Amino acid sequence: MSTTAAEIEKLNEAFYTAIESGDLDRMTEIWAEDEDGRVAMCVHPGWSAVTGRAEVLRSWALIMANTTYIQFVLTDVRTTVVGDVAVLACAENILTAADTDDATFAAGRVVATSTFVRTPAGWKLWIYHGSPVLQADDDEDDQADE
Template identity: 55%
Template sequence: MTKELDEVHAEFYAAFEAGDLDRMAAVWADGAFAAGVSCVHPGWPMLRGRDEVLRSWALIMANTTYIQFVLTGVETDVYGDHAVVTCEENVLTADDENEDGFLAGGSIVATKVFVRDGGEWRLLLHHGSPVLNSAEEE
């Protein structure tokens, strides 16, 4: 049961890294769940509704030249047709437009709620919150 859930969770990150909006859209819930789809990108307000959430991904992907995720602390809890996945996203980004190829990193704590619809797991809610590193805390 969690194998399929793990695959959809991994596909979320693969779609983001590839900048593939069609793949990202396939991960998110639709149909009866479309109105309840919600997303909080780090530093953004709550986005609600499948269309609004997918517009945000289109904007992010159009403005991201490179991104890579290394996930740590992945925990999965399944409750019937709902599941909660938490993890830390260790992120590397780069800017191809900068001649130095600017590279930045950071950590985000992410919570995702998945729903099983028609036997397939789909993402209903994603909430990412930045984690301050020790240099930022001082």
């Protein structure tokens, strides 16, 4: 793996750590500033696109404020760097506290693509797009195997 790809993967890990710990200051450091011709964009799974750095950070603040627990295990990580742009695709295997009164958890899977851009301040996240992966019921899996 190239040094640049390793840098991108380290920054991507910092992104998920910021979500898990509810660290909006770190999230703010990670996202690129809007410039002419380059505006931050974010598509949370199941949401419409959020554009503009301020709105993107606001969306993360809302998610962090309303999430009691979340953990990500990333798999299938693929990183491509072309000049001053890098794209990282991965599967997010997510464990989160369920929206119930008892101590239960919910699991899900999202396929995510993050686009990073090299700036004078270093690599920054420019675009994030997460798409939920539909989970089949166990009964459907059993039927498919027959």
